[in-house]
Amino acid sequence: MYEKKLLWIVMAIILTILLAACDIGKDENNSPIDNPEPTNTETDVSPTDEQNATSTPITAELLGFEGGNIGAGGLVCNGKDGYIYYRSESDGWKLYKAKPDGSGKTKLSDCLPEYINVLGDWVYFCDYTDDFSIYKVRTDGTDEIKLVDGYCNNLYVAESGMYFDIRDENNSPQIYHTGLDGKNMTRLVPDASLMYYYKGKIYLGARQLKVYDIKTGKEKVLVETYIHNVSVDDSGIYFWAADKGEFHRLDLDGDNDTIILRGGDYFNYSGGNLYYTGISENKNGPCHTVNCLNIATNKTVILLEEANEYFNAHGEWVGVTFKQFNEHPETIDPKLLKQNNEGEVFVGYNESVGYVYVSGEYLYTRASLRESILVNGKLDCIAKIDDGIMIWD
Numbered sequence: 001m002y003e004k005k006l007l008w009i010v011m012a013i014i015l016t017i018l019l020a021a022c023d024i025g026k027d028e029n030n031s032p033i034d035n036p037e038p039t040n041t042e043t044d045v046s047p048t049d050e051q052n053a054t055s056t057p058i059t060a061e062l063l064g065f066e067g068g069n070i071g072a073g074g075l076v077c078n079g080k081d082g083y084i085y086y087r088s089e090s091d092g093w094k095l096y097k098a099k100p101d102g103s104g105k106t107k108l109s110d111c112l113p114e115y116i117n118v119l120g121d122w123v124y125f126c127d128y129t130d131d132f133s134i135y136k137v138r139t140d141g142t143d144e145i146k147l148v149d150g151y152c153n154n155l156y157v158a159e160s161g162m163y164f165d166i167r168d169e170n171n172s173p174q175i176y177h178t179g180l181d182g183k184n185m186t187r188l189v190p191d192a193s194l195m196y197y198y199k200g201k202i203y204l205g206a207r208q209l210k211v212y213d214i215k216t217g218k219e220k221v222l223v224e225t226y227i228h229n230v231s232v233d234d235s236g237i238y239f240w241a242a243d244k245g246e247f248h249r250l251d252l253d254g255d256n257d258t259i260i261l262r263g264g265d266y267f268n269y270s271g272g273n274l275y276y277t278g279i280s281e282n283k284n285g286p287c288h289t290v291n292c293l294n295i296a297t298n299k300t301v302i303l304l305e306e307a308n309e310y311f312n313a314h315g316e317w318v319g320v321t322f323k324q325f326n327e328h329p330e331t332i333d334p335k336l337l338k339q340n341n342e343g344e345v346f347v348g349y350n351e352s353v354g355y356v357y358v359s360g361e362y363l364y365t366r367a368s369l370r371e372s373i374l375v376n377g378k379l380d381c382i383a384k385i386d387d388g389i390m391i392w393d
Helices: 002-029 322-327 370-376
Strands: 076-078 085-087 094-100 106-109 114-121 122-127 131-138 145-148 153-158 163-165 173-179 186-189 191-196 201-205 209-211 219-223 227-233 236-241 246-250 257-261 263-271 271-281 285-294 300-305 309-311 317-321 352-359 364-369 379-384 389-391
Touching: 002 076, 076 114, 076 352, 085 114, 085 364, 094 122, 106 131, 114 153, 122 153, 122 201, 131 153, 131 263, 145 163, 145 227, 145 263, 153 263, 173 191, 173 209, 186 201, 191 227, 201 227, 219 236, 219 246, 227 263, 263 352, 271 300, 285 322, 285 352, 317 322, 370 379
Parallel strands: none
Antiparallel strands: 076 085, 085 094, 094 106, 114 122, 122 131, 131 145, 153 163, 163 173, 173 186, 191 201, 201 209, 209 219, 227 236, 236 246, 246 257, 263 271, 271 285, 285 300, 309 317, 352 364, 364 379, 379 389
């Protein structure tokens, strides 16, 4: 009887030890539910300050660019730190940062940047003054470093490295990848221009649009026409078929080619919206507009209507509209018409804008506006579009 009781006691002790071990295992392998660590859902990597990029939603990795900004020249880029990084019009195209309202302007570099990317604490760009070599500088303007020497274009910076094309000795673009330090440069695709990078795939063109899977090395033709302004997200592939004058969307596998818009120019698709310039008309005749087309609802909102009247070098209206100049030039005061050596007639300046750059919730554009002459004495400016337009730089 005593031996039986002793056996039960021993078994109870062993069972208690095993249960305690299980509880320890649970504590080691599970995070508290009410305080989870933020993770990159597909790479399962906790974001660090060095990895934080723009306000682009986390996908397969963190990105230093947003929407179609790079395809539009990359002159403006959003940072996670509350600043907008841009090429200044007021200070000779140098690299600056400023708050969204235009305050806190700070020069970061004397380089003249294009293809601006912001990833973590670094700004990446190609320098116009150094044959478009790739540089990076910290977001506080320190530690400027040259990363890649050469005629580089179409720079896309992501957590996995830098993707860009570079001209060879025959002036033919070659698509390369390097680390974020510019090392371990590897050619991915010969004789091709980089149109976009997204989720381990590069999109290349421009006489036809192809997709190249970096992991498998497989290449596929998606569209056989002249392509520009490519942008890719989880909802599909967006591009301008330039020779057709149409903006299209494809599924990620290349199926369901759909025409979204006919006509327009300066396209930038970002986050479900297509920003572009179009033509409208008011009481003074035809004028250009900046538009936002919501892809899901197919509704278009006019963000800006440019003036359709000419103005002089002092920003003063000269009383001549585009319609009058094109259709009834005989009614114009001859004193207003000036002819250059080539026989071209100059009647004054007209308002114009280029691409819309998406920076989180804010929109900016490089513009030639009458107001920019009145504000800072220069025709070109960076303007912020916000229920109207504001000269920002």
